[in-house]
Amino acid sequence: MLASWEIKFRPEAESIRRMAKEFAEKEIAPIADRMDRENKYPTDLFEKMARQGLFGMCTPPEYGGTGLDLLSTAIAAEEIAKVSMSASGIIGIQAAVTAAPIAKFGSEEQKEAYLRDMATGKRIGAFCLTEPVAGSDAASIETKAVAEGDEYVLNGTKTFITQGEVADLALVFAKTPGKESEEVTAFLVDKGKSPFRVGSKIEVMGLRGTGTAELLFENCRVPKENVLGKEGDGFLVAMMTLNESRIGVAAGGVGLAQAAFDIAANYAKQRKAFGRLIGKFEAIQWMLADMLTQIHSARLLTYHAAYLRDQQRDFVKEASMAKVFASEVAVEATRRAIQILGGYGPTKDYPLERYYRDAKVLEIVEGTSEIQRLILAREILQL
16 A cells, blocks of 8 residues: 555556566665675676666667656666665666667667667666866866867776776767867767776765776777767767756655665664653654655655656756755755664664765765756756
8 A cells, every 4th residue: 555645656657666676675685785885896786687677768669678758767766776876876877878868869870789788788888977177067078089080089087987897888078179169079989999998996985886987098099970969069968968867866866765764764663762662752753754755855856857858848947956855855864864773873784874875975976966056046047
């Protein structure tokens, strides 16, 4: 039976939710803590997720995917994140941030060459925008791509690249010198044909086990037919991709917060202090009430943003609202859950300390909270 705050989905979306939930509990939950502890990329899990079809959710059926709408993929992301935000992040990078822009902007040859392999896990993708000197200010990237005959020669360093440690297909954004100014162009860099190197593996506080690394492009020769979209369209490709992927991050934040709430609520109904259940104390009750209210609000914001995108309506403002609110709700919900569990909260006996670290990272990836507020202000004021 659904709780009063839960949502009943249409049959197709409910089937996706149930599939994701069952897979997460059976295949991801047993290794989630180990992924975090060892910070080692889960190759076996990657292969299982590929067989389950989780990487093809954003890919059209004619290229080996299922072509789900964004609302269905957000529902799946929420269920996966309840068990492991790292696993949810891997799916997002593979399906929504690398494959989806190929489906949207790619030529027929590019789609045939890469989408089926991405959906089936034969290729591992990476989205390469951030650099040591350019994070939020994406227009300041320094990676260069200079045309030489039928190729471009790429030189530059990308950092904080999820799946970078294991990727063999990198969506790389680089500046292409023009007659009057330097524009940004997107490239599909196939490691087998255009070799690049993995630099430092990056130790992160959250979203561990996702192969986060630095990638080095040194005289990397990329055929001109591997330009994604047109030369100079790179910034458009990046921003449109991030606008959609922020909804997935928001869904992950909702799942993370919900999992923390469930642990705290169950604990409050079992733990006794001063001769009675701690759930009978107003301090605990009010924390739980605020947590659930915020989580449900974040969920509705997220699903509304996904709905607008699926209806091909403007959703940029709603995606930023969902992302900033859901990520901050995840931080607050996990913090409060740790507080409710008292001394057990920060221990490894419960996954809350892992949830807390993961939640904090969500305020930074795919555009920081500050950047989301900047986007919102521009959308509101149109100045």
